[in-house]
Amino acid sequence: MRTSPLRIISLIAANDFKMTVRARGVILWIFAMPVVFMLAFGLAFREEAGAVRKARLTVENADTGFVSRALVDELRTEPFEVVDTLAAGEKAIRTLVIPADFTERVLGRSRVTLTLRKDDDANVQANAAANAAVLRCLMRVVSRLIEVEADAIDARTKGIALAGDSLAGSLLAASRMRPGLLDAIEVDFDSLRAAPPLVTVSASAAGKARKIPSGFQSSVPGNLVMFVLMTMVFSGAVITVERSTGVLRRYAYTPAGRTTILLGKLLGRMLVAFVQIVFLLLVGKYVFRISLGQSPGALVFLMTVFAFSTGAFGVFFGSLFRNPEQVSAVSIVTTLAMSALGGCWWSIELVPRAFKVISLLFPTGWAMEGIHRIISFGYGMSAIALDAAVLAGFGVAFVLLASWRLRLAD
C-alpha cells in the first residue's frame, strides 16, 4: 500500500509540531521572549516618540517688556510645556533665555540675541522642534512689530521715518519723543496679534489608518517579524542536529522522499510559527493596545507567507552546515543581521538610501513593508499582493535549493 506524499508531509509536520511545543525552552523563545522585547523596545521608543509632545521649555525671561511677553504667549501656542519657574531640585532640559533689555532693543532696532540652552542629554528631536518653534514665534512677533512700525511711518510719527532707502529712528526713539506712545504701540501690537492666522497647515496621514508607528505600534511588528524569523531559521539548525544524530537517516527507511521530508519539516515549523503569529498579534492588540489595521486576516496571511519563505531559508541554511554548534551561532548572527537590515530594529526611513535598497534583498524587508501597508496605511489583502508574492518567491527558491542540497546523512 502506497502512502500519499501529502499524508507523509502532514504526519511529519504534526510530529514536529508536537515535539516543538513540548520543549519548554522553545516555548519561552517563541512566546515569552518576543513579548519581553516588544515591551522593552516599545517602552524605550514610546518615550522617544512622545518626547516632542511632552517636551518642556523653560523660559528665563529677564525682560519685563511687552515684546518678550508676546513671545512667551506665542510659545504657549506651540506643542510644548512652557514653564517659567522650576520646582526645587528640578533640572531645566531646555531653556530659552530672553535678555533683560529685549523689548527695548527690539523697539530700538538694536541687535539682540536670544539663547536656547539645551541640556547635554536632552532629546535631540525635541530640541530641533523647540528650535523651529522659537523661530516661528519670533517670526510672528517680528512681523506684527513691522506692521506697527510701518503704520507709524505711514502716520509720519516723529522719531521713525524712511531716509532714502534706509530707516532712521525707531519706535523706541519715537516713544521717547511722545509720552504715552509706548502704550499705544503695545495696544496696536496686541490687537494685531489677536487676529487669527491667515495661513494654517492641516496635517493628516495617507492611507486609511491614522496611526503613525511609534512605541509599541513600532516595536510589536518589528519584533513579531524578528521572532518569527528566529523560529523559522532555527528550524534549519534542528535539521542539522537531526542529521548529525542520525534522525534524518531513519527517514530513509520510510517511503518518504527528500523533498517530502523537507516539506513536512517546513510545514511543522510553519504550524508553530502560525500559532506564534496569532499569539503575538493578540498580545499586540490586547496587551500593548496597538492597531492591527483594518485587515488582521491579511496580516496573518502575510506573516504566514513570511514564515514559509524564512522557514525555507532556514532549511536551506541547515542543509549547508554539518556542525550543530556552528549552525546555531551562524543562525543567531544571520537572524540579527536580517532583522536589523530589514527594518525590524529601527525605522527604515532613517538609514542611508543604499540600506533602503538592501532591505529589499531580505524577506524581512518585504514583510515589514507589507505590515506597514496593513497596519500603518490601513489597507487589506490586495495592497500586500506584491509583498506576499515576493516572499512566496523567496520561499519557493529556497525550497528548491534546499531539496537539491539536503543530505539525509553526513
Next chain:
Amino acid sequence: MNAALLIVRNDMKRRLRSPVSVICMLLIPLGLTLLVGLVFGRHGKVELSHIKVLLADNDRGIAANFLKQGMKQGKLAELIDIAEVDSAEGRSLMDRGKASALIEIPAGFTTRILDGKPAELALVKNPQEAFLPLIVEEITKTMAVMIDGTARVFEKPIGEARGMLTAGRWPRASELSGLLAEAKPRIALIRGYLADTLVSLRSETVSEPAETADESFNFFALIMPGSMLIGLLFISEITMRDVLRERETGTLSRIFAGPVRSTGVIAGKMLSAFAITLIACALLIVIGRLGFGIAWGSPLKLFVHVFGSILMCVGIMAFLYGFIRSERAADAMLPVIIIVICVFGGAMFPYEIMGPAMQKVAKLSPAFWVIDGLKRISIEKAGWGGIAPHLAIVYGIALITSAAGAAGLRARLGGGR
C-alpha cells in the same frame, strides 16, 4: 587548590582543542557592533538622505510660488527633494508610501490671502515614517508663518496694487509713486531683520562632553560595550555549563571518587569559566581597538572594571546553575535570563536613547553598571571617582553571586569529601 588549578588547566586545554562554541559566541558582539556601525557610520550620525516631498500646486499664484521657492533654497534645498505633482497623482503616490509627505496648495490660495481671508495648506504625511514627515510639517508650518507675516506687512501696498489692476485703466504716476512709498518702508523694515539680523537665536548645549562633540567620537564605542557584555554572559554560560554536563555524564562522580573536595571542583570550574571569559574579553577588546578603532581609555581602569565584570558574569552564572537541574532546563532558562538582563540594562540599544522611565529600570540590571562603566572609561575618560559606584556595584554583585553560586552548586553536586 591543586585540584582547582588542574581543572582550570584541563578545561583550558579542552576549549583550545574545540574552540568553536566560544568563537561562535564571540561572533555575536562582533556581528552586532559591525552591523550597527555599517548602518549608522563610525560617528553614529544619522545622515538623513533627501526627504522626498511631493508638492501639488493647485493655485499657481504668488503665495504658492513663494512657498515653492522658499523650499528650494539654501539649507532646505539640501534637506528636501521636491517633486511637483498634481493632487490626484500625489495622493496616489502617498497611498503607496512613495514620499515622506505631500503638500497641497489649494486653488485660490493666493487670492484668499490677498483678500485677507484664511487659507489652509494640506499636509499629507506618510504613516510608515515617524520622523521625516514631522520635519516636513515643521518646515511647512514655518513657511506658513512667513507667508502670513509677509501678507500682513504688505497688506496695504498689495491692496492698492490690486485696486489699480482691477480699475480697468492704466495707473496714474501719482498712484504708482504712492504705491512705492507704501512699499519702501516695509522693505526697509524687513531688511533690518533679514539682512542685519536684528533678532537672532543662538543655540548652546550645556555640559556636553568634549568626546561626543568631537568628530573623533567613535560610535562603535557606544555600541560595543553592550554587545560585548551579551557575548561575555553567553561565554560564561557555556563554560559554567560544564558543571551540569559533567554531572549528567558522570564525569563529576568519577572525580569525586578520588581525594577531591567539591569546593575545589567548584572553584576550579568557576576559575576556568573566568579564565576563558577573560581571554574572550581580551580578544574583543583587541578587536575593538584594531578593528573598530575604539580608544578604550585608561588600561588600568579598564582592567579593573573588566576583571570585576567577568567575575560578575561568572558569579551570576554559578548562581543560576545552582538552581538548574538539567541541560534542557538550562537551554530553556538561561538565554532568556541573559537576554532580559541585557535588554533592560541597555545592551541592545544605548541607555542614552531610552526615556527616563526605562533609564530607571536599566539601573536595576547589573548589565547597566558594566556597560555604563565601560562607556565612562572609554568615552568620557572618567576618573576613579566617576566609575567608583560602578565598581562597587559590579564587585558587590560578583561577590554575592559567586558566594551564593558556589554554595548552591555545592549543595546540588554533593559528593567529594
